[in-house]
Amino acid sequence: xxxxxxxxxxxxxxxxxxxxxxxxxxxxxxxxxxxxxxxxxxxxxxxxxxxxxxxxxxxxxxxxxxxxxxxxxxxxxxxxxxxxxxxxxxxxxxxxxxxxxxxxxxxxxxxxxxxxxxxxxxxxxxxxxxxxxxxxxxxxxxxxxxxxxxxxxxxxxxxxxxxxxxxxxxxxxxxxxxxxxxxxxxxxxxxxxxxxxxxxxxxxxxxxxxxxxxxxxxxxxxxxxxxxxxxxxxxxxxxxxxxxxxxxxxxxxxxxxxxxxxxxxxxxx
Ligand code: GLP
Numbered sequence: 001x002x003x004x005x006x007x008x009x010x011x012x013x014x015x016x017x018x019x020x021x022x023x024x025x026x027x028x029x030x031x032x033x034x035x036x037x038x039x040x041x042x043x044x045x046x047x048x049x050x051x052x053x054x055x056x057x058x059x060x061x062x063x064x065x066x067x068x069x070x071x072x073x074x075x076x077x078x079x080x081x082x083x084x085x086x087x088x089x090x091x092x093x094x095x096x097x098x099x100x101x102x103x104x105x106x107x108x109x110x111x112x113x114x115x116x117x118x119x120x121x122x123x124x125x126x127x128x129x130x131x132x133x134x135x136x137x138x139x140x141x142x143x144x145x146x147x148x149x150x151x152x153x154x155x156x157x158x159x160x161x162x163x164x165x166x167x168x169x170x171x172x173x174x175x176x177x178x179x180x181x182x183x184x185x186x187x188x189x190x191x192x193x194x195x196x197x198x199x200x201x202x203x204x205x206x207x208x209x210x211x212x213x214x215x216x217x218x219x220x221x222x223x224x225x226x227x228x229x230x231x232x233x234x235x236x237x238x239x240x241x242x243x244x245x246x247x248x249x250x251x252x253x254x255x256x257x258x259x260x261x262x263x264x265x266x267x268x269x
Pocket of ligand 1: 038040
């Protein structure tokens with residue numbers, strides 16, 4: 001896993017946006033971007049919007065798939081992930097609406113819809129880069145503790161902790177949906193790059209478990225340790241409990257020096 005520890009949330013978001021933009025530019029003709037909700041990626045979306053408005057970053061051919069959606073909330077519900085994505089990202093960029101995919105929490109046959117969602121990802125040749133956050137109990141998307149590490153898109157019952165964590169966005173805890181459609185761990189693991197963002201002291205312990213703890217269904221994010229290319233971009237607070245924090249910083253510095261040397265060599269022939 002590549003780990004970048006940034007000074008604060010703004011720097012974390014900027015670094016993440018640079019990574020996304022670089023991959024987008026590399027794959028101009030076909031880029032499938034997996035997206036996440038929650039408060040963590042909002043800064044990343046703001047920076048990508050800025051890059052679009054000021055630097056012409058082009059989303060016209062980008063295809064997106066969101067990780068998850070609450071069951072029972074319509075797309076115009078203010079707490080639905082559909083609403084979140086349009087408000088925080090899609091309505092500010094030049095994305096073609098037909099290229100946007102978000103699970104439909106109102107689908108009449110949820111299981112059939114989940115199968116269809118998997119098929120749509122496959123039909124688009126898979127996800128190139130998947131943005132991820134981490135839940136308080138170590139989940140990615142809505143893969144709660146105990147989820148099969150090879151699971152596919154399906155309906156999950158949310159844990160009490162997740163319901164409580166997410167109740168801050170609702171008027172009362174009773175209003176928080178108890179089920180969600182989520183990509184599975186197996187689905188996420190097939191993305192070519194996983195970009196995990198983590199910020200704040202509240203996530204420090206769970207992030208350390210995910211990165212340096214044993215691989216376990218108790219912390220489904222720990223499965224990312226086996227992914228061929230996971231890039232974690234985090235702030236200092238979230239990194240506070242990492243055992244190898246100094247080593248990760250050293251690796252980043254050494255990689256920077258190496259890049260500089262290669263560039264200089266290239267320039268000098
Ligand atoms: C929800 C989402 C996750 C997200 C998590 C953390 O559970 N399904 O994708 O990572 O919330 O949210 P936040 O970034 O607000 O801490």
